[in-house]
Amino acid sequence: EIVLTQSPATLSLSPGERATLSCRASQSISSDLAWYQQKPGQAPRLLIYDASNRVTGIPARFSGSGSGTDFILTISTLEPEDFAVYYCQQRNSWPRTFGQGTKVEIK
């Protein structure tokens, strides 16, 4: 099973700041990685797929990068609605696995 490790667990930032979230895979997964956003009481929402492709309708301030084992989700300028939990997910092999999540909270 591929283990995805996200860091940090919690990121305390202010609106307007830049957020950098990391996801590391236990083995190479090429570009088979996605990022999801989940707000309290809501279902997750797909933001980025294939490591760097933004879903239609997702603001340009969200970007993804990386390949192999190391991946980054960047939120260039945090808006109030961006404070949430973010998960990475791999599709390279079964079982599909998620990281444990990074909570982006208001400082």
Added chain:
Amino acid sequence: EVQLVESGGDLVQPGGSLRLSCVASGFSVSSYRMNWVRQAPGKGLEWVAHTGIGPDSTTYADSVKGRFTISRDNAKNSLFLQMNSLRDEDTAVYYCARDHGGAYSYWFDPWGQGTLVTVSS
């Protein structure tokens, strides 16, 4: 508008059974891979089961293999999850999620709002 609506969550005793339903609108479940993903209270996401488009193309997490069965009814445009021999650790919100689509995908998009399953005596 593409939408998924789950139902069937309930309080059930350990060892019991439950059947979850997910009704789709805005697309045909027969044309997409479909999944169930769960989230225990206060915890992260765990993929549970997947059904491909073809027959006999189901895959399960080890934690539910042999106990859960994913199926679809194309005429009702619905996805199901039959859960047997339920355990305390199956307590979670269960989400129905469609494949994002495209040539390869296996990304989950969109998701339903979830249905809560509580296993407790």
